[in-house]
Amino acid sequence: MGKLGTITRRTFLISAVAITGGVVFGYWKYKQPHGNPLLKDIDEGAGALTPYVLIDQNGISIVAPRAEMGQGIHTTLAAMVAEELDVTLEQVNVLHGPASKAYFNAVFMEDGLPFASLDESGLAEGARSFTEIPAKLIGMQLTGGSTSTYDHYDKMRTAGAAARESLLQAAANKTGIDVGSLSTSNGKVITPEGKELTYNELASAAAEIEPSAEPALKPRSEWKLLGKSQDRVDIIPKSTGTAEFGVDIDLPNMLYATVKVNPNLLNPMNSFDASKAESMRGVKKIIEIENGIAVVATNSWYAFQAIKAIECDWVPANYPVSTDGLRQLVVDSFEGWSNSKNRNDGDVDDALENGEVISGEYEVPFLAHATMEPMNATAWLHDGQLDIWAGNQIPTQVVIDAKKITGLSEENINVKTPLMGGGFGRRAEIDFVKQAVQIAKEMEGVPVKMTWTREEDTTHDYYRPLAMARFEAVMGETAPTAIDLKLAASGVFGAQFGRWGYPLAGPDNSIVQAAWDQPYGVENYRVTGYKAETIFPVMFWRSVGASQNAFFHESMIDELAHAKGLDPLQMRLDMMTDEPSKKVLEKVRDMSNWNQSLPEGHARGVGFCLSFGVPTAQVIEIAEQSGKIKIVNAYIVADVGIALDPRNIEAQLTGGMLFGLTAAIMGEITITDGKVDQTNFHNYNSIRMNQSPNFEVAILENGSKIKGVGEPGTPPAAPALSNAIFALTGKRIRKLPLNKEVDFA
Amino acid sequence: MKLSVNGTIHEVDVDPNMPLLWVLRDELNIHGPKFGCGIAMCGACTVHLDGNPIRSCSFPVSAVKGEITTIEGVGTPDAMSIVQQAWVDHQVAQCGYCQSGQIMSATALLEKNPSPTDDEIDAAMSGNLCRCGTYPRIRSAIKSASASLQAPAIKATEINLNSTQDDTTKAPVAEEA
Structure with a gap:
């Protein structure tokens, strides 16, 4: 079985004794690289080439430096290295590794560019490659935007291949046999006579050999691991209760904490009265933190009880204090300057003036992430060092913020990133880690694990923004001849990058994401973004702008088809300008038997969205049961370019769709008196087993680039369901959640 | 007070109102x-109290x-x-955070009802939330586990659901044809 572990100082010290420092291999030749973080804690003289492969007496470790929050990324990234290194996944230890700029996300800025993902013109590709330079300078180790697979596809295969070449050369030097006559198999170099040398015994010598910067990579036909479904490296721990999440960190003499901060979000606290709490059982310390308080106790539950007993005087909200007031900011933004106009084909105004206009207005609410594992972090300030354990999507930012809070230098801040009980974007904001560091600073010498209550988690999220769309369109005989789509929302890219300290210049493409760049050909086609004042906390939520825009765009397309009595799936096919997207739609049509009639009381709906470079089509079949809607079957087809792990991709697509269906059916965050109304799963619920349909999934590989699938399964779910409801009932629902309009079984 | 967990008796000194979950997690370091x-x-x-699933977060x-x-x-x-094993075979877990609870609910279901219908699975499992959306595989895994229990050569009642390790000591009894 694959093993999971975390890099600790002790691991390196042990390895340093055993094999001269352990050996770190691979490819890291991108101009002047950031330092190799794996060298920080091992002896000098170790052959330090790159940060992805470490061989010591415990075996071979692969660093998969992205947040494992359920998407299976540790397995897929490890398989990239293992494939080229010629080891099995069972032979390797997979680690998240330390926080380091060396693990920067080179591609996350691409989605901010005004080039559609399908645009492979020289200008678009040039602009994309240019974003790697600022990305590298910032050095942001960020998990998000479905970027991990394609960001690492070359890097990590190359790391494995370079390490293998060095090991082969070391074996050649040792045996005197020409390197071309040696082969490798399952972690060993094999001589023509069949003598085996393990990678471990070759590691020290191999470290002295300068690795090739551009080693030959295996052709796909020779892949043993990639392209085939792998057992997840974390599957046994996660099936036996032994996987260690952030919330499970246990340290000697550790204390437990919780926090309560101003429910008028991001506003300060005037004062607090902890006189009752101070004498409560188990309470050790009450600490004022940014915008609120923390209680440190001998048990999390004692901390939960005590914090309820503390009375706080909060500064009122500095934003409109109701859902209606915040909604008005979005409405008002339509009257202001446009923020982007990435698509403006033909002459839309003229076409609308001279045609029969169909129009509509759509809206979606704020949403919380509601990860199963509430936000938590453990921090321990001792001996001039700060150790942090936190499930997070951006460990380099944890270092930056911890440095600001403690005044320590970066080399004395050690961030460990354990497994995460869900992320969905939430853990890219590290407010909760900063709280744990503030607590640690007041509790020097004592490790403290800080855990939020579910109530704190639901009411102190950074939310998917409330968003609106207005469209006007003109239909031709078989397809629209004009579409004018106006989209308004707060800007989540700007909001989140601003919190990280990088103010965003120019348009906020989250507002129009997956609406302006859809592969539909319409003669007169305009998509305009309007940025609402962004003062209520918003951020990335699985699929970001696509989460609302697919609902807007695909409901609109459906309306237009029905206005002319056209088959909505066939009309989409007629409009498609991209071959892989067309094949995705054709496949879902065939899988769902779209053209065959259904029994009375059943209906189908289709949704399509190209998001994060992955064209994804979904068909939902619903049935009426005693006046309620039951989702019976769901069909998903997606094109990922190259499918590295089909079974895991299937899991991401079905899980992503269920995430989207939960939001579509019941997801809604509202605000009263400045505070979020929903508090826990009783009033912010999710789809459960009894509402989960049967799934059929197909994965296609016609796209020209490898792409990631953490997010693309989510956007088409809402329009597919809403369009099915229209097909069944004739009711066009233009505002989510759907359970305000129809009952679900 | 005394608490017997997984066959071991622990002495704990806590507020009697403390939910069992926090005794397990923060006092006994049982983190599943x-x-x-x-x-x-x-x-x-979810844990079992004498074989019945309970929500330990709300159980004093x-x-x-x-x-x-x-x-x-x-x-x-x-x-x-x-x-x-069925959970592993079906690669159920994504983030995995809910899966301890899912497995405990499924185990309790199958102990009482080794061949549940879809509706019975829904009824037994609807109290367990999964934000990753692993429900289709949970359903498949429960059916696989159920099939293992129904395997013709093995009498279901003789199978120790609590560990395959014990298979050597409690050999399955061949069912009479």
């Missing part, structure tokens, strides 16, 4: 049961009269139970 909601709405904290420790079994008592990485 997870904190999700604190109000018995998500099932991540002083009300515990009987043997507690957590996921750690069901099987271990080297000796997984039939249900855990």
